[in-house]
Amino acid sequence: MSMEEVLPVLVVLAKCVFAVAFVMQIVPLLIWAERKGSAYIQDRPGPNRAHILGIRAGGHVHSLTDVVKLIMKEDIVPGHVNWFYWFIAPVVAMTIALSTFVVVPFGDYLTIMGHKIDLRVSEIDGGLLYVLAMTSLGVYGIMLAGWASNNKFSLLGGLRSSAQMVSYELAMGLSAAVIFLMAGSVSLRDIVDAQIVGWAPNGTFLNWNVFSVPGAIAFVLFWTAAFAETNRTPFDLPEGEAELVAGYHTEYSSLRFALFFMAEYANMIVAAAVTTTLFFGGFSTGLPFVDGAFLREHADLVLAVIGLGAVPPLLAFSAIAWKRRNRDFYKALSADDIRHREPRFFAALWGGLAVVHLGLGVAGLAGIPTSVLGVELGGDLVALAVHMTAFSLKVLFGCWFFIWVRWTIVRFRYDQLMNLGWKRMLPLALANLFLAALWIIVKETMLA
Amino acid sequence: MALPVPSRKMTTIESAYLLEVVKGLVLTISHVIKNIFDPDHFRTIEYPDMKKPMAVRYRGAHRLLTRPDGKVKCVACMCCPTVCPAKCITIIAGEDPDDPAEKFPVEFDIDMLRCIYCGFCVEACPKDAIRMDTRIYEINAYTRQDMVHNKSYMVNLMEGKKPEAEDVYRANPSTAPAGYTFDEKPIP
Amino acid sequence: MPKVKINDTEIEVPNGTNMIEAARLAGIEIPHYCYHPHLSVAGNCRMCLVDIVGGRGPDIACNMQARDGLAIRTDTPAVKKMRASVQEFLLVNHPLDCPICDQSGECRLQDYYMEHGQYESRLNDAKVSKEKRQDIGELIVLDAERCVQCSRCVRFSDEVTGTGELRLMNRGNHTEIGLFPGERLGHHYQGNLADICPVGALTNKEFRFRRRVWYLRETASVCDGCATGCNIDVCHQEGEVFRYNPRRNDAVNKSWMCDPGRLSYQSVMSLKRLLRAHVDKKEVGVDAAVAEVVRRIRNASSVGVVLGTRATNEANWALLTLVRANLPGARIFWVEGNDSTGLPADKILIDGDKNPNSAGVRLLAAHDGKVGDKTALKDAIPELKLLLVLQDDVVHRLGGMSLPPVIYFGTYLNDTSERAAVTLPVAHTVEQDGSYTNRQGRVQRIRRAVNPAGDALPAYQVLEKVGAALGRAPGTAMPAAAFNTMARAVARLKGMDFKSLGEGGLPLAALPPESSNVQAAV
Structure with missing residues (x-):
């Protein structure tokens, strides 16, 4: 087989690995953010005790110990479960959560050896339909778990989840319909491209869907429905611990529970990624004139700006904040405590990062990347990095928003949930669809 | 019985909920921002490493005092088990034929799981035989049985050291509890 | 009957009453150390000084006989000061x-210091x-x-x-x-x-x-050490009896009791208690043993029954009615004697008869009219196929004669329980309600202070179970009902009921003139 035949396969494999890795990397980060965020909202320091060789890493070690704990725990299989469905339920939940991500574009394209590679895992054109289909499949994991657990609390959790899904699916779909009316396509790539151009200069955030009247309404509805679909507070009735013990995952322990746990966060990430793609311009930078072409053209300059202007101040700020936070802590430790290593470790790490970025910046200034890698590849890589960063930041902010809302709002009552879904959001979404149609007609007649 | 809770009728904007959600979000994020920029905003004491300064008369684990001849001061008068509101003190009295004090506790157990640290036993003691000035509050064990402090444990609790509280009282006698004696005199 | 005035209360008291007692009758307490109602007056503690209205000065109440028109005051400032001073004086050399x-806790010095002292x-x-x-x-x-x-x-x-x-x-x-x-x-x-x-x-x-x-909690009861029936307070805590204290009853024991009686509280927690029912030395439940008793009674051609001088009136009544109702052919006996040797009788309290209820058994025997005594039992033994024994150690009392199979309702392990085919545990005196009749013919209440040890039950309740299983229960599940039924039936208990026995007990009614010779023996 020649390189020509192998390369597409390799590329698809690489993209698959990337998609899974992207989601799975963010999960522990989110667990950390959930803990640290809730702590800061509640005026406490949050996790900061566990350490490896004295390195506490701001509480990240706790996520690691959690993984170890969940792996080491006894895997209990209750005697009364319907074992086949019980076994596959967490797998279904996790698989579907991960596979939704395949249609989300995280960059425009990359040219390797003359092949232009589209930066999304699957290049299907019905991307948005696929997303809607997959998210509604997501409820199967929960429903199967609830039903197969053969336990009334779990069953109630599963039933609530499916009822909730049915109720909010409609509003979600109708809101998404607004977007593909406006973009004229259901391909997510096309939707993103449509948000880069517009009445403002290319790449400006004002071109994003969320900054149009029907788009804004659709965003609020879609985002609310996303909360319901991911079973996050205030819509986490399927696992309402006050009523249902732990809801659908009551009977699960060890890694099976971990799968549900991760699936919830993966769902959050996917929901944030889809919302970003539909309403916030996907990987678009949001800066005027900074689109893919611009990035490729001025690759060295962009690199210099990032390396010298953006990253070092951030590093400096976080170092100062860390130092102030731990001022009293190190004084209280005994002299031979192993945790005295940590400041030195962080100094080295932060210093190293700063040096690397400064080096990149200087290299960019000197025009080295394009001269070494070639104009085409160098430009592509810089564009990829910038797009990915923009995309990741938007997704992370979306995820943070999930966490933020969770620690702000209390859980709805079940009747409130149903009223909101059927009596408020569905009519609003329908009206908004008409509004969007009107909007497009008016816009086109005016442009014509 | 259901109690009627007086409630205010919500305005339209409030019942639309969206603005209220935003208000809530602003409140919570303001806490996050304060906590990032101002390390003094929360004053959590990182317990095993940092410890809270103790009140002068903090009541910690009980210790039993001894006379110069090494015997416990306690004469098993049963005042402390009588006054104890948690009924956590068990004393079995015995007669010591060689001792002028006649009576002594054969067993003196305090169930620390039951104890509520009220200090009544110290107040009630006519012989100043029991004190809670050790400032030991990390009282723990692997079994319930080990949570019962017995006579020898309570006698040797300070391992011959003077409790920290005694220095505080000596330096500032007005802080000492009434009847606190520094010299451990023998029973006349 | 002189009429005296104490503070503002006027009261008529019997002749010869001193003012401490008179005040007590009027509900006023005059503190005292040396005075004791059953001892002569010494008048040396001076704590009971009171003011005589119109008198020359204070005088001691213990040595002041009530006389008509006498008026004293115990609440004047002078009296209060005198009490405090006496208290201070007494405590001068007290070691504290x-x-x-x-x-401590029952000390007059402590009590009176708190009430009348409180000086620096x-x-x-x-x-x-x-x-x-x-x-x-x-x-x-x-x-x-x-x-x-x-x-x-x-x-x-x-x-x-x-x-x-x-x-x-x-x-x-x-x-x-x-x-x-x-x-x-x-x-x-x-x-x-x-x-x-x-x-x-x-x-x-x-x-x-x-x-x-x-x-300690106190329960008013009666000592079961001998026929005197001294009144006692059973002092107990959380189901454990710690001591017996004599309880004042001027008609029986005044304020005293003997040392063996005082120490007999040890029998409650004694290792010689019978705690479980046994059938042929094998431990069984009470109900199983009752069933076995019933089976044996039905199979025996002739049954003998021995009333218990150590059992309550109610238990004896239960046994008597049980036998008369269910076993027409059975013969009833009672056996004099002691289960163990004790102190010989003296002139103060101790009686030679160590059973608390011999008089009660005699009374019931007279009532029944067909109850045989020890000699009758000895004669009847060869004919009997089964012997029911209530609490008494009959084997010991008969001097080790060979007996038919014995069913023993007993409190202690003894010769009889050793020989018995079936034993059923019976509650100790302090573990049950009931009544004893003492040597003077005084019916006195005993009261439950602690719960019965092991599987023990009051004898009348065990017998109620047996009676119910035999067909006709004697109706003695509750002691009050048992006593009241008995009081209605037995001539000399006429007019008594369980409640009216009170703290001090009641004497048996005098013999009716037409009574038989048997009853005269009581």
């Missing part, structure tokens, strides 16, 4: 070793110290320091036991209680010395340091 003193100490000199912890008798420890020289113990040994071992010795500050050198208390009423001592000078060696008195 309450933490180690067994009297003015003592500068060293206290006079005397010998502590003197072993003066089998049951008594003397602490001379704590003594307030009230001389109650001296008068007790002079007047009640007549042994006169104790004396007040030395003078002034150095006065102390003591015995002649080398002597020890020699009588069997030593425990009373600790009781009458108002302070901690004389304490009970046996009870010493075992439990603080304020933990």
Whole structure:
């Protein structure tokens, strides 16, 4: 087989690995953010005790110990479960959560050896339909778990989840319909491209869907429905611990529970990624004139700006904040405590990062990347990095928003949930669809 | 019985909920921002490493005092088990034929799981035989049985050291509890 | 019947009553140390000083006979000051070793200090110290320091036991209680010395340091040590009996009781208690044993029944009615004698008959008219195929005769329980309600102080089960019902009911003139 035949396969494999890795990397980060965020909202320091060789890493070690704990725990299989469905339920939940991500574009394209590679895992054109289909499949994991657990609390959790899904699916779909009316396509790539151009200069955030009247309404509805679909507070009735013990995952322990746990966060990430793609311009930078072409053209300059202007101040700020936070802590430790290593470790790490970025910046200034890698590849890589960063930041902010809302709002009552879904959001979404149609007609007649 | 809770009728904007959600979000994020920029905003004491300064008369684990001849001061008068509101003190009295004090506790157990640290036993003691000035509050064990402090444990609790509280009282006698004696005199 | 006035209360009292008693009748307490209702008046503590209205000055109430028109006041400032002063005086040389003193909690010095003292100490000199912890008798420890020289113990040994071992010795500050050198208390009423001592000078060696008195609950009952039936308070805590204290009953034991009776509380927790039902030495449940009893009774061609002199009236009544209702052919006996040797009878309290209820059994035997005695039982033994025994150690009393199979309802392990084919555990005196009839023919209540040990039940309840299984229950599940039924049936119990027995008991009615000779024997 020649390189020509192998390369597409390799590329698809690489993209698959990337998609899974992207989601799975963010999960522990989110667990950390959930803990640290809730702590800061509640005026406490949050996790900061566990350490490896004295390195506490701001509480990240706790996520690691959690993984170890969940792996080491006894895997209990209750005697009364319907074992086949019980076994596959967490797998279904996790698989579907991960596979939704395949249609989300995280960059425009990359040219390797003359092949232009589209930066999304699957290049299907019905991307948005696929997303809607997959998210509604997501409820199967929960429903199967609830039903197969053969336990009334779990069953109630599963039933609530499916009822909730049915109720909010409609509003979600109708809101998404607004977007593909406006973009004229259901391909997510096309939707993103449509948000880069517009009445403002290319790449400006004002071109994003969320900054149009029907788009804004659709965003609020879609985002609310996303909360319901991911079973996050205030819509986490399927696992309402006050009523249902732990809801659908009551009977699960060890890694099976971990799968549900991760699936919830993966769902959050996917929901944030889809919302970003539909309403916030996907990987678009949001800066005027900074689109893919611009990035490729001025690759060295962009690199210099990032390396010298953006990253070092951030590093400096976080170092100062860390130092102030731990001022009293190190004084209280005994002299031979192993945790005295940590400041030195962080100094080295932060210093190293700063040096690397400064080096990149200087290299960019000197025009080295394009001269070494070639104009085409160098430009592509810089564009990829910038797009990915923009995309990741938007997704992370979306995820943070999930966490933020969770620690702000209390859980709805079940009747409130149903009223909101059927009596408020569905009519609003329908009206908004008409509004969007009107909007497009008016816009086109005016442009014509 | 259901109690009627007086409630205010919500305005339209409030019942639309969206603005209220935003208000809530602003409140919570303001806490996050304060906590990032101002390390003094929360004053959590990182317990095993940092410890809270103790009140002068903090009541910690009980210790039993001894006379110069090494015997416990306690004469098993049963005042402390009588006054104890948690009924956590068990004393079995015995007669010591060689001792002028006649009576002594054969067993003196305090169930620390039951104890509520009220200090009544110290107040009630006519012989100043029991004190809670050790400032030991990390009282723990692997079994319930080990949570019962017995006579020898309570006698040797300070391992011959003077409790920290005694220095505080000596330096500032007005802080000492009434009847606190520094010299451990023998029973006349 | 002189009429006296105490404070603002006018009251008529019997002739010869002193003013402490008169005040008590009027509901006013006059504090006192040396006065005791059953001892002569000494008048040396001065605590009972009262003002005589219109009199020259204060006088002691204990030595003041009630006479018509006498008016005293116990609440004037002068009286209060006198009490405080006397209290202070008595405490001058008192060691204040309450933490180690067994009297704490029932000490007059403590009580009266809180009620009438409450002064600041003015003592500068060293206290006079005397010998502590003197072993003066089998049951008594003397602490001379704590003594307030009230001389109650001296008068007790002079007047009640007549042994006169104790004396007040030395003078002034150095006065102390003591015995002649080398002597020890020699009588069997030593425990009373600790009781009458108002302070901690004389304490009970046996009870010493075992439990603080304020933990103890008291239940009014009757001692089951002999036929005298001394009234007692059972002092117990959380199901454990710690001591018996004599309870005042002027008709029976005044305020006294003997040492063996006092120590008989040990039998409650004794290792010789019968705790489980046995069939042929194998432990079974009570119901199984009852079924076995019924089976054996049905299979036996002739049954003999022995009433229990150690059992309550109610239990004997239950057995009697049970037999008469269900077993027409059965013969009933009662056996005199003691289960174990005890002290011989004396003129004070101790009786030679060591059973608490011999008189009650005699009464029921007379009522039934067909109850045989010991000789009759001895004669009948060869014909009997089964013998039911209630509590008494009949085997011991008959001197080890060979008996038919025995069904024993008993409290203790003894010769009879050893021989018995079926044993059923019966509650101890302090574990049940009921009544005993003492040697004077006085019916007195016993009351449940603690729960029965093991599987034991009051005998009348066990017999109720047996009766129910045989067909006709005697109706004695509740002691009050049993007693009231019995009182209606038995002539000499006429007019009594369980409630009216009260704390002090009631004497049997006098013999009706047409009564038979058998009843005259009671």
